[in-house]
Amino acid sequence: MRFTLHIWRQKNARAEGRFVTYEMDDVADDMSFLEMLDVLNQKIIAKGEEPVFFESDCREGICGTCGIVINGLAHGPVRGAAACQLHMRSFPDGDTIWIEPWRAAAFPIIRDLVVDRSAFDRIIQAGGFVSVRTGSAPEANNIPIPKDTAELAMDAAECIGCGACVAACPNGAAALFTSAKISHLALLPQGGPERARRARAMVEAAHVAGFGACSNHRECEATCPKRISVNFIARMNREYLRGAFCDSEASGGKAE
Numbered sequence: 567m568r569f570t571l572h573i574w575r576q577k578n579a580r581a582e583g584r585f586v587t588y589e590m591d592d593v594a595d596d597m598s599f600l601e602m603l604d605v606l607n608q609k610i611i612a613k614g615e616e617p618v619f620f621e622s623d624c625r626e627g628i629c630g631t632c633g634i635v636i637n638g639l640a641h642g643p644v645r646g647a648a649a650c651q652l653h654m655r656s657f658p659d660g661d662t663i664w665i666e667p668w669r670a671a672a673f674p675i676i677r678d679l680v681v682d683r684s685a686f687d688r689i690i691q692a693g694g695f696v697s698v699r700t701g702s703a704p705e706a707n708n709i710p711i712p713k714d715t716a717e718l719a720m721d722a723a724e725c726i727g728c729g730a731c732v733a734a735c736p737n738g739a740a741a742l743f744t745s746a747k748i749s750h751l752a753l754l755p756q757g758g759p760e761r762a763r764r765a766r767a768m769v770e771a772a773h774v775a776g777f778g779a780c781s782n783h784r785e786c787e788a789t790c791p792k793r794i795s796v797n798f799i800a801r802m803n804r805e806y807l808r809g810a811f812c813d814s815e816a817s818g819g820k821a822e
């Protein structure tokens with residue numbers, strides 16, 4: 567297979583970026599998209615030039631590092647798959663492919679296709695954890711959880727933190743990511759101790775990090791490689807109001 571690639575090259579967040587064109591031939595149809603970029607980089611390095619910087623780790627849709635925009639779509643044209651799960655057979659022979667980094671103010675470009683997603687870490691640090699007594703493993707069956715609830719919590723916990731939801735959102739909102747993290751903890755009894763403050767802390771951390779607000783475009787749900795549902799955003803909003811209500815109760819009914 568043959569492809570014309572237009573790839574975004576940018577030295578750092580302050581430098582001016584531009585698309586650079588590369589021609590690829592002899593691409594096997596069972597090659598993954600990232601393997602194709604590996605082969606391109608070998609050719610670029612052989613010419614004594616700087617390779618295209620991109621991020622990856624697991625290459626099986628688990629770690630969330632490989633996010634790139636392919637032909638205008640976060641993670642490319644296959645629904646429910648991360649960029650590392652794409653194969654070249656998903657593109658017609660002779661196709662022209664445009665490859666870009668995530669575009670969002672809260673994800674500054676580090677180099678070429680690599681962006682800084684540490685803003686997600688700051689949201690997690692604000693409340694995406696549970697208090698546990700370390701040093702002992704409690705018997706799992708001590709806390710029975712209805713199967714439907716456990717399944718729903720697992721649906722939310724599938725989020726791999728890739729950032730595609732932010733890249734696809736016209737507001738650059740992190741609502742789907744934040745709601746998935748809040749929901750999987752809110753649904754389980756283990757998340758109970760911090761529940762009253764978690765949603766407010768995480769939503770406010772997202773705001774401080776520079777993410778926009780959700781206005782129900784649902785591009786996030788359409789592009790998410792784990793098919794996280796926007797229903798979790800509704801749950802996040804309920805959790806947020808619940809936190810405000812708890813604050814109001816604690817202050818003797820005088821809401822802020």
Ligand code: SF4
Pocket residue numbers: 724725726727728729730731732742743746786789790791792793794
């Ligand atoms: S919600 Fe989906 S798109 Fe957003 S970070 Fe999680 S896995 Fe990625």
Ligand code: FES
Pocket residue numbers: 621622623624625626627628629630631632633648649650651726
């Ligand atoms: S490289 Fe881990 S999800 Fe793609």
